[in-house]
Amino acid sequence: MKKSAKAKTPVLRPFDAAEFLTDAETIVAYLDEAFASNDPAEIAESIGTVARALGMSKVARSANVSRESLYRPLSRNGNPELSTMISVLRACGVTLAAKAA
Numbered sequence: 001m002k003k004s005a006k007a008k009t010p011v012l013r014p015f016d017a018a019e020f021l022t023d024a025e026t027i028v029a030y031l032d033e034a035f036a037s038n039d040p041a042e043i044a045e046s047i048g049t050v051a052r053a054l055g056m057s058k059v060a061r062s063a064n065v066s067r068e069s070l071y072r073p074l075s076r077n078g079n080p081e082l083s084t085m086i087s088v089l090r091a092c093g094v095t096l097a098a099k100a101a
Helices: 024-037 040-054 056-063 082-091
Strands: none
Touching (some): 040 082
């Protein structure tokens, strides 16, 4: 008797936005949406996602901070200082700009 062929179950990976942040335009649009949320946790996490997409070590070097010191503040539970956020954004090629609400 032949064994019946079993259909392979696809392996699903969790969604990671960092995989799609491949150019400056996409990064800016992604961060703009996070800033529009006015949610500090979402903003910090989004900046962390951009840093991961660009390479956390490279971003840390450009921001003059250690790589390890970025993971916690740039997470949903983090609380980064404004100076850290500005340094990381600059290292990611992004600047903050004010606009009327």
